[in-house]
Amino acid sequence: MLHVRLAPGPAPRNLSRRWDSSAYLHSWCSVPCPSRLSLSRTYSIKSSSIGSATGLCLGQCCRIKPLSCKCKLGRSSQPPPDSRQHFSASSSASEAVLTAQSDIRKLFVANEKIGVLLLNLGGPETLDDVQPFLFNLFADPDIIRLPRVFRFLQKPLAQFISVARAPKSKEGYASIGGGSPLRQITDAQGEALMEALCGKDIPAKVYVGMRYWHPFTEEAIEQVGAFHVSITLVRFCCLLY
Ligand SMILES: C=CC1=C(C)c2cc3[nH]c(cc4nc(cc5[nH]c(cc1n2)c(C)c5CCC(=O)O)C(CCC(=O)O)=C4C)c(C)c3C=C
Numbered sequence: 001m002l003h004v005r006l007a008p009g010p011a012p013r014n015l016s017r018r019w020d021s022s023a024y025l026h027s028w029c030s031v032p033c034p035s036r037l038s039l040s041r042t043y044s045i046k047s048s049s050i051g052s053a054t055g056l057c058l059g060q061c062c063r064i065k066p067l068s069c070k071c072k073l074g075r076s077s078q079p080p081p082d083s084r085q086h087f088s089a090s091s092s093a094s095e096a097v098l099t100a101q102s103d104i105r106k107l108f109v110a111n112e113k114i115g116v117l118l119l120n121l122g123g124p125e126t127l128d129d130v131q132p133f134l135f136n137l138f139a140d141p142d143i144i145r146l147p148r149v150f151r152f153l154q155k156p157l158a159q160f161i162s163v164a165r166a167p168k169s170k171e172g173y174a175s176i177g178g179g180s181p182l183r184q185i186t187d188a189q190g191e192a193l194m195e196a197l198c199g200k201d202i203p204a205k206v207y208v209g210m211r212y213w214h215p216f217t218e219e220a221i222e223q224v225g226a227f228h229v230s231i232t233l234v235r236f237c238c239l240l241y
């Protein structure tokens, strides 16, 4: 099922730089949203929408640069007229739910570039990243919520915990190869997603944004903007291992 949720009101074509919490992202996850973002035309997609053939949960890849794909990001085929009609009808609604797998094609309208922004939390890639990664994690009030009067202690506490915990965490990461596997795993998922979309003649670029480590969501969004993507599909996935 493809859930399409549109920001209310007319969608500006440029990206908004407001980093407010995104209700649509929060709605599917009990853990912190991987990012706080607001995109102009943002669609959240559920895992099965691209195709069960890939078995993807649409995780993310950790490249700032969009993943490359053999098909060109151009109009290799036009959507049927009824698709466009459907799209504009959806656009005027504050929320629409498209059910058919092929309905993603309905987003593929003339002169619209599609970007898929895959969001995750991130993990330290090297042992040197461990302490600053943990700082980012614990500095997040969605992870450790202090009473408002003690909010000023958030960063000092994050510094304390991250420094105290880092040696033990480093041991753990050292035992699994020296860093978090999140990036490689999600790279592979991003590649598979690109391939799956290409196979359906839907050329889209895939971007990745992480909440606590590189590439940060802000960087990914800048890339989305630089590529003048006008439709952004957003998906986040929390890998558990
Ligand atoms: C008291 C300690 C911790 C709380 C509370 C906690 C909550 C929490 N964490 C995530 C997401 C991630 N945590 C990751 C690593 C990690 N988390 C903690 C501690 C707490 N997390 C530590 C010490 C570490 C480092 C690894 C270790 O030593 O075990 C990661 C990175 C995973 C990776 O691939 O490297 C993520 C992601 C959430 C969402 C959360 C609360 C909701």
Ligand SMILES: [Fe+2]
Pocket: none
């Ligand atoms: Fe954690």
